[in-house]
Amino acid sequence: MLVGDSGVGKTCLLVRFKDGAFLAGTFISTVGIDFRNKVLDVDGMKVKLQIWDTAGQERFRSVTHAYYRDAHALLLLYDVTNKASFDNIQAWLTEIHEYAQHDVVLMLLGNKVDSAQERVVKREDGEKLAKEYGLPFMETSAKMGLNVDLAFTAIAKELKQRSMKSTSELHFQLHDYVKREGRRASCCRP
Numbered sequence: 001m002l003v004g005d006s007g008v009g010k011t012c013l014l015v016r017f018k019d020g021a022f023l024a025g026t027f028i029s030t031v032g033i034d035f036r037n038k039v040l041d042v043d044g045m046k047v048k049l050q051i052w053d054t055a056g057q058e059r060f061r062s063v064t065h066a067y068y069r070d071a072h073a074l075l076l077l078y079d080v081t082n083k084a085s086f087d088n089i090q091a092w093l094t095e096i097h098e099y100a101q102h103d104v105v106l107m108l109l110g111n112k113v114d115s116a117q118e119r120v121v122k123r124e125d126g127e128k129l130a131k132e133y134g135l136p137f138m139e140t141s142a143k144m145g146l147n148v149d150l151a152f153t154a155i156a157k158e159l160k161q162r163s164m165k166s167t168s169e170l171h172f173q174l175h176d177y178v179k180r181e182g183r184r185a186s187c188c189r190p
């Protein structure tokens with residue numbers, strides 16, 4: 001499930017992952033909730049991801065709350081060009097702790113890193129916040145496709161392995177994977 005403030009790029013991230021395209025132009029805010037499926041090949045096994053795209057707008061919050069409980073993984077997004085969306089991450093985490101399963105897979109993503117001129121949230125700030133909460137972290141660009149497949153693949157790998165092994169061992173592996181693979185992507189760093 002994709003969560004985060006309105007306009008951070010949740011729908012665009014999903015469309016980029018699903019169709020390899022970027023929705024340029026007018027911003028059409030999600031109403032309520034929507035979903036798309038994508039089948040991934042993870043180490044020789046087919047993993048079907050059902051990805052729920054939520055509305056970031058406050059007025060739909062009660063709709064989204066109902067879906068947290070059934071989510072196996074959450075991608076929590078902020079927009080690196082929007083400080084408020086970053087400041088709201090703590091409120092999102094409070095909500096997640098209240099409504100989601102205690103062992104939900106959670107990853108923090110700073111989106112829109114292609115907009116280097118407009119950036120107001122430094123990469124280090126995202127890293128620091130993620131570290132504080134023990135979350136894997138990546139910067140992404142739905143526009144350029146940076147780290148999009150990687151984020152979803154990391155989640156799929158984690159979920160696949162969780163279904164087969166113990167949770168504690170895998171939590172470490174997800175961090176490790178994201179750190180290692182995320183370092184390779186450097187195209188949009190200022």
Ligand SMILES: Nc1nc2c(ncn2[C@@H]2O[C@H](COP(=O)(O)OP(=O)(O)OP(=O)(O)O)[C@@H](O)[C@H]2O)c(=O)[nH]1
Nearest residue numbers: 006007008009010011012027029030056141142143
């Ligand atoms: N430059 C840039 N713009 C982006 C990126 N991702 C999304 N956008 C733009 O940000 C705006 C919002 O994108 P959406 O994906 O609709 O945002 P959302 O988080 O789904 O918003 P809600 O549905 O209201 O919760 C659109 O105008 C997109 O074109 C990105 O990676 N880079």
